[in-house]
Amino acid sequence: MVPGSRPHAGCCQGPTPQFPPGAALCPGTAPPRKEGCINCLLCARHCAKRLVHVMSSGPHNNPGREKEPSSALAMEPRGILKAFPKRKKMRTDSDRSGLLQISKKEEIGEGGEWLSPLQVHVLHAGIGRARAEIFERQILQHGGRICSPQAPGITHIVVDEAVDYERALRLLKVSQLPLGVQMVKSAWLSQCLQEQKLVGTAGFNIFIPDRYLDKAAIRVASSQTGPSGTSAQAGLPAAARSVPPQEPHSRLSTQPQPNSYEEYSDEEEVQVTPADLEALITGRYPSTSEGDAEPTLAPTISDKWVCAQPSSQKMTNHNPHITEKLEVLGKAYAVQGDRWRSLSYSKAISALKSFHKPVTSYQEACGIPGIGKSMAEKIMEIVESGHLRKLDHISDSVPVLELFSNIWGVGSKTAQMWYQQGFRTLEDIQNRATLTTQQAIGLKHYEDFLKRIPREEAAEIEQTVREAARTLSPGLLSVACGSYRRGKVTCGDVDVLVTHPDGRSHQGILSQLLDTLRQQGFLTDDLVSQDDNGQQQKYLGVCQLPGTGQPHRRLDIIVVPYSEFACALLYFTGSAHFNRSMRALAKTKGMSLSEHALSTAIVRNSRGIKVGLGRTLPTPTEKDVFRLLGLPYREPCERDW
Numbered sequence: 118m119v120p121g122s123r124p125h126a127g128c129c130q131g132p133t134p135q136f137p138p139g140a141a142l143c144p145g146t147a148p149p150r151k152e153g154c155i156n157c158l159l160c161a162r163h164c165a166k167r168l169v170h171v172m173s174s175g176p177h178n179n180p181g182r183e184k185e186p187s188s189a190l191a192m193e194p195r196g197i198l199k200a201f202p203k204r205k206k207m208r209t210d211s212d213r214s215g216l217l218q219i220s221k222k223e224e225i226g227e228g229g230e231w232l233s234p235l236q237v238h239v240l241h242a243g244i245g246r247a248r249a250e251i252f253e254r255q256i257l258q259h260g261g262r263i264c265s266p267q268a269p270g271i272t273h274i275v276v277d278e279a280v281d282y283e284r285a286l287r288l289l290k291v292s293q294l295p296l297g298v299q300m301v302k303s304a305w306l307s308q309c310l311q312e313q314k315l316v317g318t319a320g321f322n323i324f325i326p327d328r329y330l331d332k333a334a335i336r337v338a339s340s341q342t343g344p345s346g347t348s349a350q351a352g353l354p355a356a357a358r359s360v361p362p363q364e365p366h367s368r369l370s371t372q373p374q375p376n377s378y379e380e381y382s383d384e385e386e387v388q389v390t391p392a393d394l395e396a397l398i399t400g401r402y403p404s405t406s407e408g409d410a411e412p413t414l415a416p417t418i419s420d421k422w423v424c425a426q427p428s429s430q431k432m433t434n435h436n437p438h439i440t441e442k443l444e445v446l447g448k449a450y451a452v453q454g455d456r457w458r459s460l461s462y463s464k465a466i467s468a469l470k471s472f473h474k475p476v477t478s479y480q481e482a483c484g485i486p487g488i489g490k491s492m493a494e495k496i497m498e499i500v501e502s503g504h505l506r507k508l509d510h511i512s513d514s515v516p517v518l519e520l521f522s523n524i525w526g527v528g529s530k531t532a533q534m535w536y537q538q539g540f541r542t543l544e545d546i547q548n549r550a551t552l553t554t555q556q557a558i559g560l561k562h563y564e565d566f567l568k569r570i571p572r573e574e575a576a577e578i579e580q581t582v583r584e585a586a587r588t589l590s591p592g593l594l595s596v597a598c599g600s601y602r603r604g605k606v607t608c609g610d611v612d613v614l615v616t617h618p619d620g621r622s623h624q625g626i627l628s629q630l631l632d633t634l635r636q637q638g639f640l641t642d643d644l645v646s647q648d649d650n651g652q653q654q655k656y657l658g659v660c661q662l663p664g665t666g667q668p669h670r671r672l673d674i675i676v677v678p679y680s681e682f683a684c685a686l687l688y689f690t691g692s693a694h695f696n697r698s699m700r701a702l703a704k705t706k707g708m709s710l711s712e713h714a715l716s717t718a719i720v721r722n723s724r725g726i727k728v729g730l731g732r733t734l735p736t737p738t739e740k741d742v743f744r745l746l747g748l749p750y751r752e753p754c755e756r757d758w
Contacts, residue, residue, distance in 0.1 A: 230260025231314055235273055237306075238266045242288045243277025244303050252303070255310050266291055274300045281483065281490070282323050322480075423698035425748050427755035434470040439496055442505045443469070449511050452518040454529035465492045467694070476500060517541055525559030525566055525644070525671070558642045562659060565668040569607035576601075577662055578672060582613045585633045590622050594682075598689035604754040610671035611660075612689050616682045627654045627676045634660070641669060653677045653685065653712070681713050683736045688712035694758040702746055715742055 237256055241249040252275065253263050264271050266289045274294070276285050282300060286292065294300070305321035434440060447462030468487040469476065476482050477500065482493035499505050514536050520543065521532035540546055547560060559566065570578075579597035586593040595615050600608040615630070617623040634640045642659035653675060660672040677685045688696060689712070703710040709719045709727065715736050720729030736742050743750045 232256055232259040232261035232309075234315075235261040236264045236268065236271045237261055237273045237275060238264055238268075238271060238289075239303075239306075240266075240274060240276045240280065240285060240288060243280050244275075248303075252306055256306075267295065271295065271298055274298060275303050275306050276300060276323060278302045278304060280323070285323065422702050422748075423758050424695055424702060424746075424751070424756075427751060428692075428695075428757040429755060431758065432471050432473060435472060435475045436469045438503070439476065439499045440466045440469050442499055442508060443495070446505065446507055446511070448519070449515045452515060452522050452529055452532065453512075454533060461489075461492070465496075469496070521546065523567060524556060524563060526553060526555035527559065531556075555644050558644060558659065562642075562669045566671060568668060569609065570611065570670055572601065572606055572608070574662065574670070575608055575611050578611045578660060578670065579613055581637075581639055581660075581662070582615075582630075582634070582672075582674060585637070585639075586615055586626070586630055588633065589626060589629050590617060592619065592622060593617050593626065596686065598686065599691060600757075602690045602753045603692065603757045605757065610673065612673045612675065614682070614686055614689055615674060615676045616679050616685075618679050620679045623676050623678060627656060627674065630674065630676075631656060631658075638663070640672075653681065683739050683742060684710070684714055685712045687739050687742055690753050690756065692756055692758050695756040698758070699742075699746065699748075702748070706746065708746070710742070710746075715745060 235256065239249045239252050239256075244252070256263060266274055274285070274289070280288070285300060286294075299318055300323040301318050301321045302323065305316070305318055308316050308321075443462055443466050447459050447466065450462065451459035464487040468485045472485055476485075476496055479493055479497050482488055482496045483490060488496070495505060495507070514533075517536055517540075518529070518532045521527055521535055521540075522529060524543075524546070535546060535550055538550075540550060543560065543563065546552070552560065575597060579595065579601070583595035586595050593615060594617065595613055596602070598612045598614055599610070601611060615623065615626065617626075631640065639660050639662075640658050641661050643656075644659065645655070645657040655676075656674045658672055658674075659669050661667050661669050675685065675689065687699075700710045703715065704725075707717065707719055709716045709731065714733045716731040716733050718729070719727055719731040722728050734745055736745070740750045
């Protein structure tokens with residue numbers, strides 16, 4: 118029982134919660150069941166006020182009580198904060214300084230120096246300033262040291278339970294942590310203080326992937342590791358050494374965080390983390406060093422990018438049992454028009470396919486770029502049960518929406534509108550729906566458009582366009598791009614790029630070329646007759662090779678000036694993932710890459726939007742684009758990411 122308080126008749130008789138001595142709670146003078154009971158909820162507000170007052174200013178209103186040394190027991194105030202709304206309290210400079218002043222006697226204390234092996238940094242964000250300062254006082258009292266996050270010899274960084282490693286690094290304003298530093302939940306420190314000893318960190322660790330650790334420190338530590346496997350941490354007590362997490366993270370609390378976290382939020386929003394970039398542009402997870410393998414140096418920036426690596430290095434998918442189920446769910450979101458969730462699933466699937474081993478734990482999933490906590494929970498559900506319950510709740514509308522979305526010219530909004538109008542089959546669409554010209558053509562050739570085009574047939578289509586172009590001007594160049602140029606066995610459609618080396622003869626050639634192909638009976642339908650894109654012109658249509666039973670195929674013809682030919686060829690060759698990687702890399706270099714040109718000295722505003730066009734760089738060939746971006750040249754077959 119806390120001195121100066123007692124339970125009342127008729128109130129709960131549960132165990133007394135532990136508060137630091139000096140907090141004279143519940144003097145017991147009020148009527149029963151309203152004040153005076155340690156565990157009564159109606160009493161909690163009075164207790165909380167008394168506790169805060171005592172902790173910040175020392176014992177008050179209790180003149181007969183001597184000042185006691187601070188206890189090692191740390192307060193966990195969340196239950197009280199949850200029961201009663203937190204009110205922001207203005208604190209004067211004198212109050213703040215009074216809270217931080219610690220006498221030498223109090224710093225050393227009488228409880229021993231069992232925290233002396235520790236050098237700790239407490240991250241105030243989320244924990245709250247007052248609670249963090251209590252932690253710091255207790256650490257100092259029991260022999261530990263408080264230090265900066267990158268101080269030599271630091272052993273632990275204590276963070277709030279709701280802060281993950283990426284957010285913590287941003288708040289700490291560091292890009293990596295030294296070897297041996299453990300990032301632990303504040304509950305670990307509370308447990309240590311309650312038990313008056315160092316406890317193991319298993320279950321309290323915040324998972325930190327190796328790519329966030331100091332590579333130089335890893336090499337030093339490896340060289341200092343003896344034959345028996347001991348390391349520099351051997352001098353620490355067993356409980357304080359690095360212990361890998363053995364339990365999955367518990368669900369994070371949704372309780373509002375203390376106000377001290379707000380001072381970090383604005384700055385955090387405008388920063389771009391390496392994980393965000395990797396989730397967008399990389400095709401594989403950076404492998405961690407295992408066993409006795411010697412860690413490698415941190416890769417240069419270009420080594421991280423998909424566009425710097427041949428697609429032949431794509432790793433085997435070690436998680437097909439996970440990606441298959443996520444693909445079903447991602448596609449369901451796509452046909453329902455939920456673009457952002459669909460993109461999130463696409464990024465997670467790409468990251469999982471490139472992960473170097475089967476995912477076995479929640480921490481491991483959270484450590485993969487592009488995968489957040491919610492996605493990691495779904496991954497672990499599949500790993501542990503072999504099933505994803507969300508798949509059982511996919512709407513009956515999804516197969517129908519997918520059927521409608523496969524009609525060329527139909528997007529998710531149109532598909533949903535048709536579903537709401539009661540349409541369920543292609544016959545319903547044909548007989549009852551109002552179709553645009555393009556949608557009618559897409560419905561007419563529905564089955565043909567879904568069939569993949571064999572490489573041999575794509576080559577014939579390219580040759581047909583090339584011969585027709587040469588009849589108009591012998592110097593015209595015609596090149597099939599897309600998956601055909603990347604060497605794929607089949608492709609979805611055929612994109613043919615047309616230009617002329619003299620930089621003039623391509624002008625006005627598109628309409629003449631289309632007329633020639635129509636006269637041959639090669640073009641059967643026009644989807645988009647002519648799409649002006651700067652100096653480029655693009656035609657989208659339907660073609661059919663001569664012969665009985667030949668399927669109708671999608672054909673795009675793009676006429677470009679020769680000065681833009683290299684960038685256009687790069688763009689229309691793809692893959693889309695490879696292109697995103699090159700554009701993102703160009704952006705980091707203050708450049709801009711498009712199907713038109715590679716430009717430098719680009720000026721962007723705070724949102725990343727171009728406000729200055731910069732200067733166009735000469736790129737006669739694709740190799741020039743790679744060279745100017747500082748990349749090794751990749752053949753088209755090496756870009757199939």
